[in-house]
Amino acid sequence: KNQVEQSPQSLIILEGKNCTLQCNYTVSPFSNLRWYKQDTGRGPVSLTIMTFSENTKSNGRYTATLDADTKQSSLHITASQLSDSASYICVVSALITGANNLFFGTGTRLTVIP
Amino acid sequence: GAVVSQHPSWVICKSGTSVKIECRSLDFQATTMFWYRQFPKQSLMLMATSNEGSKATYEQGVEKDKFLINHASLTLSTLTVTSAHPEDSSFYICSASHPGQFYQPQHFGDGTRLSIL
Numbered sequence: 684k685n686q687v688e689q690s691p692q693s694l695i696i697l698e699g700k701n702c703t704l705q706c707n708y709t710v711s712p713f714s715n716l717r718w719y720k721q722d723t724g725r726g727p728v729s730l731t732i733m734t735f736s737e738n739t740k741s742n743g744r745y746t747a748t749l750d751a752d753t754k755q756s757s758l759h760i761t762a763s764q765l766s767d768s769a770s771y772i773c774v775v776s777a778l779i780t781g782a783n784n785l786f787f788g789t790g791t792r793l794t795v796i797p
Numbered sequence: 798g799a800v801v802s803q804h805p806s807w808v809i810c811k812s813g814t815s816v817k818i819e820c821r822s823l824d825f826q827a828t829t830m831f832w833y834r835q836f837p838k839q840s841l842m843l844m845a846t847s848n849e850g851s852k853a854t855y856e857q858g859v860e861k862d863k864f865l866i867n868h869a870s871l872t873l874s875t876l877t878v879t880s881a882h883p884e885d886s887s888f889y890i891c892s893a894s895h896p897g898q899f900y901q902p903q904h905f906g907d908g909t910r911l912s913i914l
Contacts (some may be wrong), residue, residue: 708905726801726890726906726907727818729904774903785903787840787841787842
């Protein structure tokens with residue numbers, strides 16, 4: 684069964700600190716993995732997209748890693764800011780025909796406090 | 798970059814009312830758009846795939862007569878919640894893929910918060 688699991692479910696950190704969010708998946712055949720940031724009451728915004736051959740990808744203070752062998756990904760946030768408070772969603776795309784090939788994690792809710 | 802616009806952003810209406818939500822791709826043509834529903838503290842759940850010029854494909858458990866989808870042009874898809882009831886209150890989000898972008902990242906609208914009294 685194709686599934687995407689994220690941990691932790693929620694996280695509270697102090698401003699300026701680093702944190703790492705985890706994503707484990709069982710989606711097969713694997714196409715790509717995406718991390719999205721969703722602010723409260725807004726739609727998700729893409730942070731990174733990684734394919735099978737990519738191990739790491741950065742977008743500013745966000746760095747995503749991918750281990751396709753263990754089917755794990757992480758999103759590392761450096762020097763957190765108050766504006767980083769949001770839900771972070773891991774989405775895995777399966778290499779199958781048809782439109783319904785995206786599998787969503789339930790997200791990690793990050794709260795950055797001053 | 799590609800932008801998907803959703804309107805309205807917030808709707809409050811009485812039970813029994815039908816509500817139409819619009820999803821537009823602003824700078825690209827989207828042959829396929831997707832409609833999601835999101836409950837508080839949960840992730841997005843795909844409701845249906847909207848195909849330009851043809852019938853939408855609904856996910857299991859989603860009532861096609863309740864949630865009417867029309868994709869009459871390459872830049873506009875609409876979701877109509879017919880005879881809405883309080884249990885239909887939710888956050889509805891649409892998305893579209895830019896056909897020219899490799900791996901087609903989903904571009905999401907900002908969502909519509911629907912509250913049925």
